[in-house]
Amino acid sequence: MAYSEKVIDHYENPRNVGAMDKDDSGVGTGMVGAPACGDVMRLQIKVNAQGIIEDAKFKTYGCGSAIASSSLVTEWVKGKTLDEAMTIKNSHIAEELELPPVKIHCSVLAEDAIKAAVEDYRSKQGAAQVSQGGETLSAQVAH
């Protein structure tokens, strides 16, 4: 299969490979996919007090396009608010990496990974608020 130069670049020089402490309340972890399907992505985001994603790390088991898709989204989510990160669509990823039709699922998985990481972060925040006292929860969710 012929890969685009961008896929090869991310594959050969993956950005932001690594792990964060998944028990840290400021870290959201999203793991999507399944080994049996040939790809598993783990995206982690570190969110600061202002609600901005200040760092992102990934590890991916999967084909070159899956590795490139996850590497790319770690670059894209950095500096974004959670809501902004949630607007990243698989079509943007596929377009940027020039993925062929058989590899679109890799970009779908990367989008799912962002959503899962954000949800994980939000549910942790929610849980933290609940354990501190129920009243603040609604305020937290509303903002």
Add this chain to the structure above:
Amino acid sequence: MSSSQIIELESKKPLLIDPDRPIYLDYQATTPVDPQVLEQMLPYLTHDFGNAASRSHAYGWTAEKAVDKARQQVADAIHADPREIVWTSGATESTNLALKGAAHFYSGKGKHIITLRTEHKATLDTCRQLEREGFEVTYLEVQEDGLVDLKAFEAAIRPDTIIASVLFVNNEIGVIQPMAEIGRILRAHKVLFHVDAAQALGKVPVDVEAIQADMMSLSGHKMYGPKGIGALYVRRKPRVRVEAQVHGGGHERGMRSGTLPTHQIVGMGAAAELAVQLMDSDARRIGKLRDRLLKGIQDRVEETYINGSMEHRVPHNLNISFAFVEGESLIMALKEIAVSSGSACTSASLEPSYVLRALGKSDELAHSSIRFGIGRFTTEAEIDATIELIAGKVGKLRELSPLWEMHLEGIDLNSIQWAAH
């Protein structure tokens, strides 16, 4: 052809040692034409270009003589009579002719066919077609090591079974089926035995009498002959009949029409003779290289799994799964070596190799398998370079792999509920 290439041919240097190209370890996909074979083919493209069916002049007689010699060479290689050899375009066509041809001819006796789940697609797809025509096919499971269970095989035979088709040497995992035992069982039950020997000739002794084969498919390009030529052995005593699938002109005693490609046939004959001559020396040398490759990988890389029996296997093949890395990314990482992957990710389907699935391998291990095909022109230096590459690249991909991290943390991946997608 440039003049430098011609010089290379004349000096009979292996044609593959080329620093700008990946190391070729895909000899089960295809082989280069041996320079000794090519040399014999060339005159039949130019000077001796006649049509073997031309009975009225010397051009035709020269071609016919060359075809007869090649027919004898192929027959000798498998201990058959030259009148039992039908030229085809390759093992795919041979298998189509054997299975469809015999199924159609003998359909009055029964409509059941037996084959294995690990056969080549040439057999499986032909069987699917026969099913559409109203035949019934049993696709037998194999054991974990890729070998057929003879008891299960015999038990699958029914009164209406007319043909069984078995792959002598498997193209993905190199395992050798117990052909003599299978042949004995089938003869006792009066079931025709078709053997796909495309990967066997030149690697193991092939003798149609010893294994009691009734039909046998052969291919030129798997044994250092040209592509686009193959042969079907069709037994004369007791006589086996196949209905032609290609009509027009009545060549090959009516079994396969079409002008004979003299140069291809000469190449196949020369390749078959050479394959038998070099079988022992090739196997010894290649076996050492395979052992070196296996040891090198096992010494340097943890969590590797060999697919298929090591005992009943040709030395020309090594099929290994690298746990916790994905096959296509591995192939991409190994662009300096030309190998095949059990991951079919590159095609539209995301299904991993059906052969490895049939051995009961998990999808993950099937996805992460690499087939190393070692051949006549493989060198020790190429094997050593391959070991280096594998160790480095698998290590790099595992650093990227969340599954490897979880494995190192002692997490059982089977205990995790993975979301399907």
